[in-house]
Amino acid sequence: MRIVSVDPIYLKMPSITTAADGTQDTLLVRIRTDEGIEGWGECDASPLVSLSVYCCPMSHGNIINIRESLIGERIDGPEDVRRLRARVLRQGLDIQQIHHAYSGADIAAWDVVGKKLARPVYQLIGGAKQYPKLPYASVLFGNSPQETIQVARGLKERGFGAMKFGWGPLGSKDAAFDEALVRSAREGIGNEAELMIDAGVCWGNDVEKVLERAKTFAKYRVTWLEEPLHPDAIGRYGELARRRPAVPIAAGENCGTARTAEDYLENGGLSFIQIDAGRIGGITPARITCEQAQKRGVTYVNHTFKSRLSLAAALHVFADAEKFKYLEYPAAGSRLAFDLVKGLERDAKGMVSLPEKPGLGVEVNIDVVREFMVPVRVELSGLTVFESERL
Numbered sequence: 001m002r003i004v005s006v007d008p009i010y011l012k013m014p015s016i017t018t019a020a021d022g023t024q025d026t027l028l029v030r031i032r033t034d035e036g037i038e039g040w041g042e043c044d045a046s047p048l049v050s051l052s053v054y055c056c057p058m059s060h061g062n063i064i065n066i067r068e069s070l071i072g073e074r075i076d077g078p079e080d081v082r083r084l085r086a087r088v089l090r091q092g093l094d095i096q097q098i099h100h101a102y103s104g105a106d107i108a109a110w111d112v113v114g115k116k117l118a119r120p121v122y123q124l125i126g127g128a129k130q131y132p133k134l135p136y137a138s139v140l141f142g143n144s145p146q147e148t149i150q151v152a153r154g155l156k157e158r159g160f161g162a163m164k165f166g167w168g169p170l171g172s173k174d175a176a177f178d179e180a181l182v183r184s185a186r187e188g189i190g191n192e193a194e195l196m197i198d199a200g201v202c203w204g205n206d207v208e209k210v211l212e213r214a215k216t217f218a219k220y221r222v223t224w225l226e227e228p229l230h231p232d233a234i235g236r237y238g239e240l241a242r243r244r245p246a247v248p249i250a251a252g253e254n255c256g257t258a259r260t261a262e263d264y265l266e267n268g269g270l271s272f273i274q275i276d277a278g279r280i281g282g283i284t285p286a287r288i289t290c291e292q293a294q295k296r297g298v299t300y301v302n303h304t305f306k307s308r309l310s311l312a313a314a315l316h317v318f319a320d321a322e323k324f325k326y327l328e329y330p331a332a333g334s335r336l337a338f339d340l341v342k343g344l345e346r347d348a349k350g351m352v353s354l355p356e357k358p359g360l361g362v363e364v365n366i367d368v369v370r371e372f373m374v375p376v377r378v379e380l381s382g383l384t385v386f387e388s389e390r391l
């Protein structure tokens with residue numbers, strides 16, 4: 001079959017705030033074929049920056065947009081998904097954001113092929129069997145230790161076995177305040193559950209400070225300390241590892257190419273590498289990183305703070321890796337993200353598995369797409385370069 005349309009679709013909440021909440025808007029990508037099959041993907045990026053990579057006019061032979069590279073192409077099996085990715089990246093060689101922006105299309109292409117072959121994506125990328133994951137509820141710290149305890153108690157009531165607190169005011173005051181936030185999180189969730197802390201890059205390049213904080217946080221039995229340093233500070237991450245921090249370090253969610261993830265694996269000394277399939281370029285490069293992590297003894301974890309469409313895509317990448325047990329599981333966010341796709345609920349044991357269904361195995365609610373969609377039209381001198389499809 002052939003690809004007949006590639007539609008980047010911009011959705012947003014009526015108002016957007018500065019909170020580190022990535023569910024306030026999104027970019028969906030829908031691919032349709034001449035056999036009537038449609039696949040969906042989602043990017044975790046600035047939606048309109050990525051949308052432009054789908055429709056920017058050609059500058060020369062190395063700046064050709066994603067839609068032009070895909071429409072009319074054959075898509076029948078996994079090899080086509082890989083071939084199409086290579087074609088898009090080659091034709092968009094000089095578009096710096098192309099890997100990142102292609103994430104949604106790569107995910108949608110896997111969904112298409114899974115539906116065509118009537119198999120779940122995790123099997124098409126080499127998995128024989130899937131293993132249930134331990135979802136960790138992922139939320140932001142409250143604005144104070146008191147607020148954090150309330151958030152933590154609320155999550156505990158929802159029965160999560162692992163919880164991660166991040167961003168918010170961590171790192172904005174002194175050591176005592178940071179400790180109070182972490183202590184409140186532990187107090188609120190109780191002694192049983194696993195606790196992860198996401199520093200949200202708040203200590204920049206300051207390895208000394210991270211070592212100090214890690215020592216303090218270790219008292220509260222922290223599974224990992226995430227992104228204590230700037231995403232580009234891969235050498236500093238390596239230095240941090242050589243100095244043996246008191247808690248394991250996690251990072252990698254910002255990787256916009258598979259090569260950046262490889263750099264983290266080679267030089268960052270991480271215990272956990274966190275990959276967002278909606279940022280790194282889709283399921284294809286995320287799977288490459290997952291396999292490299294396996295070889296190096298680093299634990300692969302998804303990064304997901306979007307809808308359950310993104311969560312499904314993220315889970316297919318490592319569903320078959322029994323050793324990689326943690327699943328980032330957004331537990332807060334906008335109605336846009338929660339209503340767009342349903343499913344992937346916890347089972348009686350509190351674990352999460354993929355439905356054994358073709359493709360990604362989840363359905364996009366088109367009414368929710370219509371409700372939050374913001375139509376886009378790009379014009380040059382009165383000529384329309386791009387116009388959103390009517391849904």
Ligand SMILES: [Mg+2]
Pocket residue numbers: 166198200226227253
């Ligand atoms: Mg994070």
